[in-house]
Amino acid sequence: xxxxxxxxxxxxxxxxxxxxxxxxxxxxxxxxxxxxxxxxxxxxxxxxxxxxxxxxxxxxxxxxxxxxxxxxxxxxxxxxxxxxxxxxxxxxxxxxxxxxxxxxxxxxxxxxxxx
Amino acid sequence: xxxxxxxxxxxxxxxxxxxxxxxxxxxxxxxxxxxxxxxxxxxxxxxxxxxxxxxxxxxxxxxxxxxxxxxxxxxxxxxxxxxxxxxxxxxxxxxxxxxxxxxxxxxxxxxxxxxxxxxxxxxxxxxxxxxxxxxxxxxxxxxxxxxxxxxxxxxxxxxxxxxxxxxxxxxxxxxxxxxxxxxxxxxxxxxxxxxxxxxxxxxxxxxxxxxxxxxxxxxxxxxxxxxxxxxxxxxxxxxxxxxxxxxxxxxxxxxxxxxxxxxxxxxxxxxxxxxxxxxxxxxxxxxxxxxxxxxxxxxxxxxxxxxxxxxxxxxxxxxxxxxxxxxxxxxxxxxxxxxxxxxxxxxxxxxxxxxxxxxxxxxxxxxxxxxxxxxxxxxxxxxxxxxxxxxxxxxxxxxxxxxxxxxxxxxxxxxxxxxxxxxxxxxxxxxxxxxxxxxxxxxxxxxxxxxxxxxxxxxxxxxxxxxxxxxxxxxxxxxxxxxxxxxxxxxxxxxxxxxxxxxxxxxxxxxxxxxxxxxxxxxxxxxxxxxxxxxxxxxxxx
Numbered sequence: 035x036x037x038x039x040x041x042x043x044x045x046x047x048x049x050x051x052x053x054x055x056x057x058x059x060x061x062x063x064x065x066x067x068x069x070x071x072x073x074x075x076x077x078x079x080x081x082x083x084x085x086x087x088x089x090x091x092x093x094x095x096x097x098x099x100x101x102x103x104x105x106x107x108x109x110x111x112x113x114x115x116x117x118x119x120x121x122x123x124x125x126x127x128x129x130x131x132x133x134x135x136x137x138x139x140x141x142x143x144x145x146x147x148x149x
Numbered sequence: 150x151x152x153x154x155x156x157x158x159x160x161x162x163x164x165x166x167x168x169x170x171x172x173x174x175x176x177x178x179x180x181x182x183x184x185x186x187x188x189x190x191x192x193x194x195x196x197x198x199x200x201x202x203x204x205x206x207x208x209x210x211x212x213x214x215x216x217x218x219x220x221x222x223x224x225x226x227x228x229x230x231x232x233x234x235x236x237x238x239x240x241x242x243x244x245x246x247x248x249x250x251x252x253x254x255x256x257x258x259x260x261x262x263x264x265x266x267x268x269x270x271x272x273x274x275x276x277x278x279x280x281x282x283x284x285x286x287x288x289x290x291x292x293x294x295x296x297x298x299x300x301x302x303x304x305x306x307x308x309x310x311x312x313x314x315x316x317x318x319x320x321x322x323x324x325x326x327x328x329x330x331x332x333x334x335x336x337x338x339x340x341x342x343x344x345x346x347x348x349x350x351x352x353x354x355x356x357x358x359x360x361x362x363x364x365x366x367x368x369x370x371x372x373x374x375x376x377x378x379x380x381x382x383x384x385x386x387x388x389x390x391x392x393x394x395x396x397x398x399x400x401x402x403x404x405x406x407x408x409x410x411x412x413x414x415x416x417x418x419x420x421x422x423x424x425x426x427x428x429x430x431x432x433x434x435x436x437x438x439x440x441x442x443x444x445x446x447x448x449x450x451x452x453x454x455x456x457x458x459x460x461x462x463x464x465x466x467x468x469x470x471x472x473x474x475x476x477x478x479x480x481x482x483x484x485x486x487x488x489x490x491x492x493x494x495x496x497x498x499x500x501x502x503x504x505x506x507x508x509x510x511x512x513x514x515x516x517x518x519x520x521x522x523x524x525x526x527x528x529x530x531x532x533x534x535x536x537x538x539x540x541x542x543x544x545x546x547x548x549x550x551x552x553x554x555x556x557x558x559x560x561x562x563x564x565x566x567x568x569x570x571x572x573x574x575x576x577x578x579x580x581x582x583x584x585x586x587x588x589x590x591x592x593x594x595x596x597x598x599x600x601x602x603x604x605x606x607x608x609x610x611x612x613x614x615x616x617x618x619x620x621x622x623x624x625x626x627x628x629x630x631x632x633x634x635x636x637x638x639x640x641x642x643x644x645x646x647x648x649x650x651x652x653x654x655x656x657x658x659x660x661x662x663x664x665x666x667x668x669x670x671x672x673x674x675x676x677x678x679x680x681x682x683x684x685x686x687x688x689x690x691x
Contacts, residue, residue: 054322054326059318062322066322066325066326069326069329070329073329073332073333073336074332076332076333076336077332077333077335077336080336080337080339080340081339081340082340106339107336107339110288110335110336110339113288113292114332117292117295117328120299121295121298121299121302121321121325121328124299124302124303124321125321125322125325128302128306128314128317128318128321129318131306131309131314132314132315132318135309135310135311135314136311136314136315141318141319141322142315142318
């Protein structure tokens with residue numbers, strides 16, 4: 035289980051890094067998205083892997099932490115997802131703006147000289 | 150409410166006031182820009198008042214050890230998020246408010262009108278900055294970093310043109326990736342220690358096993374990478390000069406401050422968790438900071454020599470100052486940090502003033518500059534802003550020349566202004582270590598600071614001569630009072646910092662003392678009692 039998750043995160047992040055290093059803005063944004071998925075998974079897993087355990091309980095008294103999943107990492111990942119959404123949307127807007135103003139989707143906003 | 154003194158709420162105000170002001174300004178139509186400006190100005194003045202009050206409170210006996218703690222939602226640390234105002238935080242808040250006021254007044258005549266939502270974004274930027282200075286929780290620090298960055302993305306692109314988009318694209322991509330690294334670092338630290346409260350970290354780290362300690366160090370190093378990207382350590386700082394040069398001057402002045410947030414976060418986390426006497430992780434990473442700082446100094450010096458555009462010069466000056474500060478922190482000697490903070494104050498104010506000055510200089514350098522201005526106007530999304538119409542103030546050129554010279558003196562650290570005093574005290578601290586004689590590293594650092602200063606002198610002098618003396622028939626640019634005033638005020642602050650260098654150093658020594666005694670800080674944060682609620686009182690009586 036741990037190995038499968040670790041490999042998944044690794045593949046996601048690795049693909050993201052490769053795409054971010056590509057010259058087109060669309061590739062970059064897809065890369066950023068993949069990286070953010072990987073990072074979100076990573077934060078989530080850092081609360082340890084739990085199977086079929088709720089993070090919260092309505093039972094009275096002091097809950098026993100050993101039978102509940104870690105709620106904090108779930109709260110963190112929620113915040114991270116929201117912030118990731120917002121920044122990705124912003125990047126998209128700028129990508130479109132760059133495309134409109136320069137007529138190029140190159141990350142430097144201009145094609146490199148090919149002569 | 151009734152349980153807290155009003156002074157306690159002052160710690161929250163620097164975050165809430167800009168948040169509310171910024172949010173309220175969003176629906177207001179851009180036609181009412183005078184009103185928006187007025188609201189922004191009032192909010193910034195409130196922030197300045199808050200910062201100054203906190204400044205005096207933290208330096209008095211009001212709070213024990215000069216540290217004020219605000220427990221958000223009344224959850225005691227380490228379970229809830231604590232906001233902490235100590236001397237360093239108050240100092241940075243004051244610096245932020247002063248610079249914000251200067252760039253806001255500067256932007257009023259022209260820059261705030263060439264696009265939409267300038268005032269809201271400006272307030273959100275202030276919220277992020279203030280929050281980052283006040284928070285005591287790593288994840289909360291991430292959130293405030295994001296608020297600050299999101300606002301800065303908007304501000305860098307403010308007045309949309311090709312060069313801004315090109316710079317903004319790199320700036321945003323790099324910062325997004327840095328945010329991912331931030332999250333990874335925070336997650337690793339949480340996974341190993343089970344806490345995100347900076348004050349709680351130290352004690353938890355001491356109990357870690359060997360494997361966990363290794364993982365914790367990896368997390369801390371990744372976290373440091375983020376802070377170092379913010380303060381543009383070589384090789385993480387290539388984004389900085391392009392962004393500074395492309396951003397509009399008032400925004401660039403705020404960016405100068407944003408590089409200092411990275412330095413602040415490093416000071417805060419490193420001196421508290423990795424202090425010399427903190428067990429298994431004592432001194433972790435200090436050597437890397439020192440070496441990185443030296444390399445950054447070299448990079449900044451070379452960059453200064455190579456650039457002749459004012460925006461780039463300002464960018465590389467900021468890199469040199471970051472490099473110096475990083476090396477100072479990495480060297481790990483308290484008296485050096487005191488001098489470093491003096492240097493930070495002077496160089497931040499002077500670089501910001503220089504960035505604002507570049508606006509006037511652009512108006513002097515006629516043909517190329519005006520062409521650039523035309524393209525700027527062409528892509529302005531709002532209606533065309535009026536050309537600066539100000540009265541031709543007599544002696545404008547003399548003022549500009551003098552102001553430029555002042556900035557140059559502080560940035561390069563020549564006598565008689567505060568830059569020189571700061572460098573002198575840096576050297577004094579390096580030559581008088583607490584034990585023994587100065588080692589090789591000290592000599593290396595001193596040599597590089599001198600070389601970087603020399604590069605700065607050459608670059609700024611070349612630029613000054615070309616602009617003010619050798620550019621033929623110079624037409625005095627038309628300036629407005631609202632543009633002159635902020636620059637003049639910032640420069641007067643530099644002069645004041647020179648005249649009052651004695652008291653300033655005494656104050657900064659107190660700042661450094663409390664920084665190097667993390668015990669007080671930790672005790673205050675973890676010991677702050679939550680206000681007992683009415684329910685719990687009833688339970689107590691039953």
